[in-house]
Amino acid sequence: MRVAVLGCGVVGTEVVRLLTTQASDLAARVGASLELVGIAVRDTSIERDPVVDRALLTEDAEGLVERADVVVEVMGGIEPARTLLLRAIEHGAAVVTANKALLAQDGPTLYAAADAAGVDLYFEAAVAGAIPIVRPVRESLVGDRVQRVLGIVNGTTNYVLDKMSTEGLDLDAAVKEAQALGYAEADPTADVEGYDAAAKAAILASLAFHTRVSIDDVDREGISGITADDVVWAERTGYAIKLLAIAERSDQGVQVRVHPALVPLTHPLAGVRGAYNAVFVEAEAAGELMFYGRGAGGAPTASAVLGDVVSVARHRVLGGKGPVESSYAALPVLPASAARTRYQVRIDVDDRPGVLATVAAVFATHGVSIEAMRQAPAPLGPDGVGFARLILTTHQASEEALSATVAAVADLDAVRRVISVLRVEGA
Numbered sequence: 001m002r003v004a005v006l007g008c009g010v011v012g013t014e015v016v017r018l019l020t021t022q023a024s025d026l027a028a029r030v031g032a033s034l035e036l037v038g039i040a041v042r043d044t045s046i047e048r049d050p051v052v053d054r055a056l057l058t059e060d061a062e063g064l065v066e067r068a069d070v071v072v073e074v075m076g077g078i079e080p081a082r083t084l085l086l087r088a089i090e091h092g093a094a095v096v097t098a099n100k101a102l103l104a105q106d107g108p109t110l111y112a113a114a115d116a117a118g119v120d121l122y123f124e125a126a127v128a129g130a131i132p133i134v135r136p137v138r139e140s141l142v143g144d145r146v147q148r149v150l151g152i153v154n155g156t157t158n159y160v161l162d163k164m165s166t167e168g169l170d171l172d173a174a175v176k177e178a179q180a181l182g183y184a185e186a187d188p189t190a191d192v193e194g195y196d197a198a199a200k201a202a203i204l205a206s207l208a209f210h211t212r213v214s215i216d217d218v219d220r221e222g223i224s225g226i227t228a229d230d231v232v233w234a235e236r237t238g239y240a241i242k243l244l245a246i247a248e249r250s251d252q253g254v255q256v257r258v259h260p261a262l263v264p265l266t267h268p269l270a271g272v273r274g275a276y277n278a279v280f281v282e283a284e285a286a287g288e289l290m291f292y293g294r295g296a297g298g299a300p301t302a303s304a305v306l307g308d309v310v311s312v313a314r315h316r317v318l319g320g321k322g323p324v325e326s327s328y329a330a331l332p333v334l335p336a337s338a339a340r341t342r343y344q345v346r347i348d349v350d351d352r353p354g355v356l357a358t359v360a361a362v363f364a365t366h367g368v369s370i371e372a373m374r375q376a377p378a379p380l381g382p383d384g385v386g387f388a389r390l391i392l393t394t395h396q397a398s399e400e401a402l403s404a405t406v407a408a409v410a411d412l413d414a415v416r417r418v419i420s421v422l423r424v425e426g427a
């Protein structure tokens with residue numbers, strides 16, 4: 001079985017390592033040997049890990065995909081990855097990719113091409129790294145009705161938030177560490193601004209609900225607005241800040257969103273540290289399932305890639321192929337603004353009688369019910385006058401009602417500033 005690897009960076013190098021060092025075990029599991037016939041790179045002359053046989057390096061990716069039975073794409077980006085995968089499929093190769101950006105933007109083109117050519121298209125590594133989640137959702141739960149998928153699906157941002165919390169690092173310093181550890185995307189903006197999580201959420205929602213959700217359908221907010229102060233105050237009030245991906249199905253359609261949220265410290269998601277990911281899936285018959293493990297990094301991601309390589313290679317040996325895209329449900333995508341969540345609003349107000357009642361009245365006027373209110377002592381303001389910090393947690397409210405409330409609160413004379421507004425999930 002001829003295997004070609006496109007890209008030899010963080011993940012590609014580890015894929016090559018497993019293909020090389022586990023060759024005999026892999027052959028026994030597949031029922032045929034996996035021969036690495038080439039590794040496409042941009043520059044064959046640069047220094048690489050010794051596990052990479054220089055004789056296999058080529059800058060001719062197009063030529064390489066035409067002489068492989070299994071093409072592994074770990075170069076990332078939209079082009080030339082898309083064209084190369086389509087070319088591989090046209091030539092009858094099975095493809096394995098870790099490229100969530102491409103799948104979330106143009107997955108249906110690839111699925112259709114693979115279906116027409118009768119070849120496998122596998123992508124376990126594209127969502128939550130090493131964690132088996134694509135296959136459980138696509139295959140194990142295909143007999144059930146999935147209602148909700150919720151979790152942490154980006155290792156970089158989870159690592160960054162964890163470092164902000166445990167070591168007081170600022171966001172930029174923590175992102176640099178995540179890059180050095182091989183967790184971040186080539187452009188870490190994709191992680192920090194939630195695009196990577198949105199791509200994964202789109203893929204999971206499509207699989208879970210048998211419909212098509214693209215990255216453009218996902219309501220997305222990243223963590224660039226989260227400050228060290230937010231992290232400290234979250235903990236003081238019993239929460240951790242996590243970047244969550246949430247996909248929900250209702251009678252009206254599907255709704256998919258990615259945003260930072262406060263998660264109670266007692267919730268299992270709050271204990272997900274470093275670059276680990278965790279995904280909860282709620283299905284009608286199965287109930288709640290939790291998937292947990294390393295969501296980023298070269299070796300963990302290579303594990304998922306190799307799992308797919310063995311599967312598609314086995315299909316070639318035994319005949320047949322794996323599942324194709326299932327989008328028959330064709331559900332409408334609803335705006336995430338329709339979601340009702342709890343919120344925590346942190347504001348600084350003048351510390352004088354009646355202010356609390358005035359603020360509470362604004363919430364009441366907008367139909368937003370306050371669940372809990374806490375007042376924390378705050379230092380003197382710049383004008384030397386004392387002020388108080390109010391932390392208000394609401395019952396479930398619509399985004400529209402909450403935004404109107406916050407705008408009206410900010411307009412009150414007694415309100416110095418609205419410091420932060422964060423959703424509360426998992427409580």
Ligand SMILES: NC(=O)C1=CN([C@@H]2O[C@H](COP(=O)(O)OP(=O)(O)OC[C@H]3O[C@@H](n4cnc5c(N)ncnc54)[C@H](O)[C@@H]3O)[C@@H](O)[C@H]2O)C=CC1
Pocket residue numbers: 006007008009010011012040041042061073074075076077079080098099100101125126129182183184185186295296297298301
């Ligand atoms: N690093 C991680 O933890 C994870 C990465 N992924 C995905 O795996 C893929 C690869 O990620 P990394 O290895 O981290 O990135 P990387 O940037 O370390 O490696 C990509 C490699 O592909 C090469 N490349 C890019 N365009 C090329 C072209 N046209 N021809 C030949 N080589 C080309 C680059 O020079 C680079 O060496 C991406 O799609 C990423 O989203 C998925 C899960 C986890």
Ligand SMILES: N[C@@H](CC=O)C(=O)O
Pocket residue numbers: 126127128129153154155156157183184185191196295296297
């Ligand atoms: N950049 C991604 C890598 C895995 O998908 C992340 O940090 O999760």
Ligand code: NA
Pocket residue numbers: 124125126127128129130131132133134304
């Ligand atoms: Na995975």
